[in-house]
Amino acid sequence: MTPVIGFIGLGHMGGPMAANLVKAGHRVIGYDLVAGALADATATGVEAVGSAAEAAAGADVVITMLPAGRHLLALYQDQGVLSAARPDTLFIDCSTIDVADARAAHEAVVAAGHRALDAPVSGGVMGAEAATLTFMAGGGEREFAQAEPVLSAMGKKAVHCGPAGAGQAAKICNNMILGISMIAVSEAFVLGESLGLSHQALFEVASTASGQCWALSVNCPVPGPVPGSPANRDYRPGFAAPLMAKDLGLAANAIRAGGVDAPLGLNAAALYEAFARDAGADEDFSGIVRAIRERTARPADQNGTPV
Ligand code: NAD
Numbered sequence: 001m002t003p004v005i006g007f008i009g010l011g012h013m014g015g016p017m018a019a020n021l022v023k024a025g026h027r028v029i030g031y032d033l034v035a036g037a038l039a040d041a042t043a044t045g046v047e048a049v050g051s052a053a054e055a056a057a058g059a060d061v062v063i064t065m066l067p068a069g070r071h072l073l074a075l076y077q078d079q080g081v082l083s084a085a086r087p088d089t090l091f092i093d094c095s096t097i098d099v100a101d102a103r104a105a106h107e108a109v110v111a112a113g114h115r116a117l118d119a120p121v122s123g124g125v126m127g128a129e130a131a132t133l134t135f136m137a138g139g140g141e142r143e144f145a146q147a148e149p150v151l152s153a154m155g156k157k158a159v160h161c162g163p164a165g166a167g168q169a170a171k172i173c174n175n176m177i178l179g180i181s182m183i184a185v186s187e188a189f190v191l192g193e194s195l196g197l198s199h200q201a202l203f204e205v206a207s208t209a210s211g212q213c214w215a216l217s218v219n220c221p222v223p224g225p226v227p228g229s230p231a232n233r234d235y236r237p238g239f240a241a242p243l244m245a246k247d248l249g250l251a252a253n254a255i256r257a258g259g260v261d262a263p264l265g266l267n268a269a270a271l272y273e274a275f276a277r278d279a280g281a282d283e284d285f286s287g288i289v290r291a292i293r294e295r296t297a298r299p300a301d302q303n304g305t306p307v
Contacts, residue, residue, distance in 0.1 A: 002026055003150060006059030006085075008052045008075065009095070010041040013121070014065030016128040017094070017154045019044035023131075024153035031055040053084035061150055064093045068246075069101025076105060082112035089114045092147050094135070096120045098250050099165045099172070100257065102138065106164035117143045118167040119151060119158070122174065124239055132156045136174075138166035172254060175247040179268040179285070182215040182244075186289035189222050190296050199224055221286035230284035241280035241287060245272040 002025050007018040010032040021028050022045035030046035031054065032038045042048045049055050052075055056062045062085060066072050072093055076082055085091075091109045093102065093116070102118040109116035117139035127133040133155030137144050144160045151158045161170040188211070192202045203225035207217045219238070220226035230238040248269035255262045272280075275288050 003060035004029065004058060005150065006031075006055035006057075006062040007041075007046065007065070008032070008055050008062065008081070009065040009071075010037045010046070011065065011067075012125050013094075013128045014063075015041050015044070016125070017063070017065060017133070018046050020128075020131040020154045021150070022046060026150070026153065029055045029059060051079070053080040056081045056085040056089065059085065059089060061090045061092060061147070063150075064091070064095060066093075066095045068095070069097035069105070071095075072097060072105050073101060073108070076108045082109065082114065085112075085114060087113045090117065090143060090146055091115070092117045092119050092150070094119050094121055096171055096247060096250070097168060099168045099254055102168040103165045106139065115140070115143050116164065117147050118165060119147065120167050120171040121155065122171065123155065128154070135159070136161050136167040136170040138162055138164050138168060168250075169254070172247055172251040175244065176251040176262075176265045176268065178215060179244055179248045179272055180264050181213045182219070182221065182286060183268055183271060183288060183292075185211075185213065185215045186221045186286070186292050189289060190292045193293070194296065215286070219284075219286050221289040230286055231289075235283040235287035235290070237282075238284035238286070241272060241283050241285045242276040244285040245269070245276035248272050
């Protein structure tokens with residue numbers, strides 16, 4: 001029988017994900033703190049209820065899509081969600097959260113007599129709308145097998161990465177690669193500018209040589225070489241800089257907690273944190289090239305550091 005889904009958190013991502021579950025034939029019982037988000041979801045066929053506990057009661061699978069780990073832990077601890085659900089309900093958290101929070105959430109779910117899977121996503125709002133998300137899952141084999149048909153209604157791929165927290169671990173490691181590589185590509189373009197090298201020439205060489213990466217060949221941070229990249233529409237997202245800053249912050253927490261020697265990851269987190277607070281607040285993460293260029297143009301102090 002098609003499982004009934006409780007869906008908590010119907011924002012930019014959760015709204016279209018829930019809509020795709022309805023399209024795939026699921027009964028979806030939804031809840032969001034924001035009345036507007038709940039009303040939008042109702043228009044797509046989601047049944048709105050007045051509390052998270054009501055969304056969980058009577059569901060076979062409960063999906064959460066919340067801003068951060070503290071929201072998920074508060075939901076599980078304070079709002080009667082775990083006690084309202086039938087025994088052995090599968091709780092799938094698709095939010096991007098701290099690995100430690102994901103593990104604590106798993107423990108809370110299991111202690112309440114249920115089962116848990118962390119399944120953060122990549123693909124952004126467009127992927128959520130088009131049901132082409134990639135899910136990175138952490139939890140048991142049985143939980144993953146039960147979740148797979150549900151996830152396939154919202155995405156094109158689901159990878160079982162390992163036990164509790166492994167999905168979040170994969171997500172932050174991948175996004176750390178992306179953040180560092182976008183900074184590397186942006187610094188290379190600005191260095192090329194200072195050496196009189198055209199964007200097109202650098203792109204043609206690096207995109208077919210050992211400098212090739214997604215940040216260059218798909219999301220190229222300068223306008224021109226890749227017509228579809230956000231640089232060609234004044235850096236409108238795309239993947240917004242504050243979300244990159246959030247993911248790199250989670251990576252930095254894990255780097256510090258594990259005593260990992262990852263100075264580039266820590267530096268990338270600091271650079272994106274500053275960019276997202278300032279000019280990048282509403283920009284695609286590739287807009288960091290402009291911040292690098294702007295700092296480059298400033299006069300340098302006696303050590304060569306821009307002031
Ligand atoms: P969002 O802020 O648009 O949506 C989150 C929703 O959760 C909001 O509508 C909020 O009202 C609701 N909410 C918060 N606490 C709640 C509670 N206790 N009960 C019910 N509802 C509650 O955020 P989003 O862009 O949809 O992102 C959700 C998650 O997905 C985040 O963890 C984000 O990092 C991750 N993510 C986002 C993107 C993206 O492109 N937006 C891409 C990949 C991953």
